Amino acid sequence: MTPPSRIRIGSAPDxxxxxxxxxxxxxxxQRFLDEVAEAGYEWIxxxxxxxLPTDPARLTDETDRRGLKVSAGTVFTGLHHGPAVWEETWAQVSPVASLTRAMGAGHLVVIPSxxxxxxxxxxxxxxxxxxxxWRELTTQTERLGHEVRERYGLRIVVHPHADTHIDSEENVNRFLDATDPALVSLCLDTGHYAYCGGDSVKLIETYGERIGYLHLKQVDPGILAEVRRHEVPFGPAVARGVMCEPPTGIPALEPVLAAAQRLDVELFAIVEQDMYPCPPDKPLPIARRTRQLLNGYGLRSCGPR
Structure with missing residues (x-):
């Protein structure tokens, strides 16, 4: 695999x-920041x-002295409810977008309610x-993309997520087909997409120009089968361990990263293994092993900012 120098690897509080x-x-x-740096990541x-601290000066000091940089902020939205929820939505988006911009990041991850x-x-x-x-969801998301870009200079990347209305291949395709590529890009979470039955490589190959950001995650297929059989909600499914440590689950990450590299664009690929709740000593060893695994795929440098 050609070293994907245009893919910048990071991790997240998740x-x-x-x-x-x-x-x-x-x-x-403080422990999260210490350990994510110790595990070998530079982006969070x-x-x-x-x-994390919401004062930009303090957060900059804390990240700088650990050699860390911020790639994105995250917001949750219920935009399918239409203009009635716009003011409430913007009140939540604005402080996150402001901090994200102040930290030098360029993306805002948008998760549907x-x-x-x-x-x-x-x-x-x-x-x-x-x-x-559906019309409200797409038009209001475009509005959000426009406002976030104009006011904060950020690009929104919408995150398909289990137990939301943007989840399966059918719904992701419908959403992408109905939104303006100039305003709305996708945060492809490989774990959530597999959880909902999607094929990440196929999505990248079909909608490559819409892929603006990646979350790297795997699903335990055995636990997923039980979750589907018993219609377990996402939170309890995570507590059962449905999101697992790479490379033990699906999808295989190396083909996903290879497909993303063929797009020949700069992308963040942020490791996110949902583990809530979890023992405090569990994340660091997993983070180290996952970083070493990605090193083996040729992802040794974080690439240009």
């Missing part, structure tokens, strides 16, 4: 069991807003959108 701004079962943010995401609660499994709304809701 790989340290961090899902919330504050939670006693999560490692302190902000994770849930408020987990869940149709069922990821902790309790309670059904919050129908899992299938109406045609009118």
């Amino acid at each position: 790989s340290w069991g961090v899902w919330f701004p504050e939670d006693p079962r999560q490692v302190p943010w 995401e902000l994770g849930p807003y408020g987990y 869940f149709w069922r609660d990821d902790r309790t499994g309670a059904v919050l709304e129908d899992r299938t959108l109406t045609p009118a809701q």
Whole structure:
């Protein structure tokens, strides 16, 4: 495999069991920063807003002295509800986008809202959108892409996610076909896409110009089969270990990275192994092994900024 020098590898708080701004079962943010640097990564995401310091000067000091840089921030949205939720959505997006820009990053990862609660499994709304809701989802996402670009100079990358309305190959294709490539790109999460039955290599080869960002993740096929059989919500599925350490799961990451490299564009590929909750001493050894695995694929340098 040709060394993919245009792919920049990083990790995220998610790989340290961090899902919330504050939670006693999560490692302190200082430990996350120490360990992600120790594992050999140079790029990180902000994770849930408020987990890392939100003062740009302080966060810059903390990342700089560990040799870390920020690739993206993350927001959750429910844009299929239409203009009625715009002000509420923007109130959540704005501080994240501001910090993301202040840290020198260029991407905002946008995750659709869940149709069922990821902790309790309670059904919050129908899992299938109406045609009118699909129109709202696509037009409001384009609006978000425009506003984030104009106000903050960031590119939104929409993240297909389990238990949301943008999940399967059918829904991802429908979403991409209905949105403007100039405003909306995709954050392809290999684990979530496999969880929902998708083929990451096929998606890259079919919609290559829409792939703006990658999350590297694998699914344990045995646990996934049980999750599907019993319709287990995503949160409890993660607690069962459905997202597993590479290279023990699917999809194989080397072909995905090779397909991404053939696009001949600069991409971030951020390792995200969902592990919530998890013992505090579990993430670092996994992070080290995963970084060594990626080294073996030729991903030794983070490439240009």
